[in-house]
Amino acid sequence: MRKRSRAAAHIYLVGMVLIYIVPVWLMVVTSTRSSDGGGVFRDWSPFRFQALVPYDLDLGGYRDVMAVGSIFRASLVNTLIVCVIVVVAGAVVNFLAGFAFAYYDFQGKNMLFTTSLITFMVPFEAIVIPILTLVQRLSLVDTLAALILPTLANGFLIFMFRQFFLGIPREMYEAAMIDGAGVGRVIWHIYLPLSKSILVTSSIVLFLAVWQALFLPLVVLRSRDTWVVQLALSAMQGTVQMPTWGPVLAGSVITLIIPMILVAPFMRYFKLSVLEGSSRG
Structure with a gap:
């Protein structure tokens, strides 16, 4: 049996x-x-x-899609720029937010934390109009900043960092502060080395979220100069520049291979963070 x-x-x-x-x-x-x-x-x-x-x-499709001046090539560069900025800045933002929620008491803390949790439970389609309104008021429509700023803070990652820090004995933080170390030194020398696996995990989550994004770029971007890779792929079918399916499929393969190459070396850290979270849970 x-x-x-x-x-x-x-x-x-x-x-x-x-x-x-x-x-x-x-x-x-x-x-x-x-x-x-x-x-x-x-x-x-x-x-x-x-x-x-x-x-x-x-391999003509690959030559066409990566030719100088092609829509896909320019959008690929834009996407990589956005990914690098979001991964680096987003990791810092979510790390510090999770640290603050774990170790500091301030007015409205519970309400802010609950709000951050709700943000990743609500479908993105429900908040895209407020995001577009905010982007318009900041005069950021049709700029890469319109993709970067709304993506930096992530409610799920803030929650994940907070739970991670709560699993570290608070006495370690208090002892370092008593010895005269400032908050910056405590974070840099103690918590940052301990957070290597979860930082890699947050970077992977942010990178894939930006790489796969289509709806937000479709709403906030206008000109082809600011297009990202998913938006370019969706527009390539039937255009004068890319009239055949060969370049479209070649571009799809490229958008599949790049995340695999960039993410695969760090998957062991991702697994480690999952194991740490389950053991602490």
């Missing part, structure tokens, strides 16, 4: 993996296919096994 249940579990897991991997592999293979002789989708209707096999390789 146990062998049957284990075999069923393995079959289920393999099936789930295939459900996620096959479409991605199909996208990669199709992006390298020549558009001659029936187009990149010639094995799709009716669907044949050849659609999953790389043949008739042509």
